[in-house]
Amino acid sequence: MYSPPPDPDAERRMRAHHARAAAGVPAWLRLVCAPEDKASGKLWDGALDAQHVLGDLDGHRPALLGVHDAFDDGTAYRAELSGPRR
Template identity: 90%
Template sequence: MSAPEDKASGKLWDGALDAQHAFGDLDGRRPALLGVHDAFDDTTAYRAELSARVDQPVLSDDPVLQRDLQLPDSWWADLAGVLEKVSVVGTERVAVRQQYMDRAIPEFVGIPAPAVTCWTTAHADVHWANLIAPLLLLDWEGWGRAPEGFDAATLYAYSMLQPDTAARVRDAFPILGSPAGLAAEATVCAQLLQTVARGDNVTLEDQLWHWAEELRRR
């Protein structure tokens, strides 16, 4: 990574290093960070990170799942277990801010931001290009506090083009569809509709609008 020297800090800059300190290798489910080297050149800062090598391919080249996956029950149980371990780790890092929810959910979903019944720690980028089987979860730069169920809602959103897999996500994470999960679902839906408005994730647009309608009914 590189950045102007006075901006070489913060959530994304320190995410992998903070994750290593907080989680280690998560019982083999997270590639360990083995080393960090910082350097400076005039007014630019550089950081090089060395992580444990991962030989297996990710489950999808695109964050949005393009084909149904036949993953064993054990894989889903491992994923739920890892996200549960992450959720209880204390941190001052923030992945989702209340101010963003208050602004974006009314704009993109059409409802007031639901009350957050519980804030937990989230990986905050659980999509199919960050997952491997046997289970490994990659890319920990953005982790931090988020509404409970945020990681499950994120994975569900990126599964929407494949109904069988999307249904499997809901089975694995029963918080989806529950009152406790409404804030997380509305936040993820708003985030992705915002990216659609910018020209990204356009293949999900119809599914996201249907999801927004469902959230408004709830």
């Protein structure tokens, strides 16, 4: 589900980060943004923590292929690339 941010400039920056993170990789892409001081917790780190603890569960869970963080004008952005389920 895509919920655009209320600030058009934030949406523009998110789309730019999306394009850079997803370039040429056939994968699921998750994007999230938050004020820098709120970029933590389950919403922010859940997929990365699950990858470290569980891996891909023998193909039952998409493997996290990469995480890209960026910061711009007080906003934190995270793009997570996950492979398809086997």
